[in-house]
Amino acid sequence: MSAMAVLILSNPVLYSLELTPACNNRCRGCYNVFADERARPPLTLEGWRRILERIKPHAHLVKLTGGEPTLYPYFEGIVTQLRELDISFSLFTNGCWSAPERLVAFLKTVPQLRGLLISLHGATPAAHEAFSGVPGSFKRTVTNIRRATEAGLPVTISAVIHRRNLDQIQAILALTRNLGADHVAFNRYLGPRDPAIEPTDRQLRQAVLMIEALRQDGAPVKFGNCIPQCFVESSSTGCLSGVAYCTIDPGGNMRPCNHSPLKCGNLLAQSVEEAWQSAEMQRWRGMVPAVCHLCTAFPQCHGGCRAMAVELGLEKDPLAGAPLIAAQSPPERITLYEGLHxxxxxxxxxxxxxxxxxxxxxxxxxxxxxxxxxxxxxxxxxxxxxxxxxxxxxxxxxxxxxxxxxxxxx
Structure with missing residues (x-):
């Protein structure tokens, strides 16, 4: 069997900008890895402007994240810069906003905003707050999701699959619809090892199969991060870190993704090309296990989550199994009617x-x-x-x- 390849873009086109490590939730599955940045003052607007001007020629979509990005002291300023530079962006937020009416009204004025991705980790206060760690956060988040959708802002729900919401997959979908959100993106747990909140492999596999069945029935659900096809067959797609995507942290460092602490350069001092082609980024790309390149699912899967493998001291994603050597099911069929355009x-x-x-x-x-x-x-x-x-x-x-x-x- 011949090895499969993934094409690497000459520059990243998808960026996550981690504006601040500050957050008003205490999520048990928090993936933030920039501990050494927490003691630093936040990057100034001038610093972010320099970075935005460097990524503008390449950026297809920028995601503002954190921490909680709306806690960045100059949040409105950086959104204004994105508008001035005409860079499309989305906002990944926990929805617990200090001034929700002002925020929604402000975002309505920015045509470059493509949508909000709002974390909601359960259909009940108990399930959500078991993950968020903050009493009352469910009500605040749900209230602000509805406020955003009623104002006409596109919203996608982001839900981490954990032990307290395993029986709420359909209820989360129902709540998503009730709140007027467009989709719900379900994510595997990628935080610190925590048996009290992290599902077992069997539980995760069952949840993925349920979500996939809902998707095939036409429900507005999708997978938000990578789940190896050799773990369970699904529509989950592989991670694009180091392929088309990177993260810029609160200190201006380029990292392959927001789950990895590996620094590949600093965009305050280097060009995008220098950091993207750095030895560190090349090393990241080389971390895909050789056996994954022989798998028929590799073009879709890309070898699973390298960040989790590194975090746990493993050679491959902890969910990864033996490579697939044949298609597990017939490819999805699509009917083409000759009169369609x-x-x-x-x-x-x-x-x-x-x-x-x-x-x-x-x-x-x-x-x-x-x-x-x-x-x-x-x-x-x-x-x-x-x-x-x-x-x-x-x-x-x-x-x-x-x-x-x-x-x-x-």
Whole structure:
């Protein structure tokens, strides 16, 4: 069996900006790893401006996070900078805001905001607060989710799967709908080892299968972080850290992801290219176990979570098992009606190896040779015409891109 490869972008296009380590929750599964940054004063607006100007030529989407990003002393200032530089961004927050009316009204004025990702770790106060560690946080979060959605802001719920919410998967989905949020992203637990809150492998596998069944029934659910396909087959996609994504911490350091303490350069003193091509980042990319490259699921999975492997002193993701050597189930099928018109719903980026189609967190590589098919996905050309011009190969490409969510069929 030949080894599988993952294409590395020449520069990251997805960024998490950790504005501050400060937080008003005390989550038992907190993943923040920048302990040495907690004693430092927060980076100034001038410092962040320098970083934003460096990432602007490459940034497809920036996520503001923390800690709790709204506790950054100059939060409105950095959002204003994103607006001035016309950089698209999302806000990852716990929803426990000190001035919720002001925040929502302010965010409504920023067209570059693509949406809010709000942490809600249960459908009841007991379940959520068992994770958040703060009494009353459930009510505050739920109230502010509703405030945001009623103001017209797009909201996705982020829920970590833990022992106290294992029986609430469907209830969390129901609450998501009731609050007017668009989706719920379920995440595996990636925090410190804690048997009181961390689910067993069997419990996690059952939860993933339930979420996947809901997704296949059309429910607005998805997976927010990587779950190896050799652990349980699902629609979870692999981590893009070091491939298309990186984190910038409160000190300006580039790290592969927000779960890893590995520093690969500092954007206050270095270019994006220098940090992205640094020896440290190359070492991170080389941490994928060799056996994973032989797995048929590697292009989707990317080898699982390297940060957890490093944290636990393991050679691979603790959930990873034996590599898959054959497809575990037939590929998802999509019906193409010849009268439909495919429409591109992506931004196009050119790399040495071909094009990259970007939509939200989705990154789909396409060969240069397929540019004519992409051009035909213009909302005017029918699938029948594409089939006549490009044959089965062209229709297959359209079907794949539709499954990946970067082309819409109308």
């Amino acid at each position: 495919p429409v591109g719903a992506y931004q196009l980026r050119e790399e040495e190896f071909g094009y990259v189609l970007m939509r939200g967190n989705r990154i789909v590589p396409v060969a240069f040779a397929h540019k004519a098919v992409l051009d035909a996905c213009n909302g005017q050309t029918t699938l029948k015409e594409i089939g006549a011009d490009f044959g089965a190969e062209g229709l297959g490409l359209v079907a794949m891109l539709a499954r990946k969510g970067v082309i819409e069929l109308r």
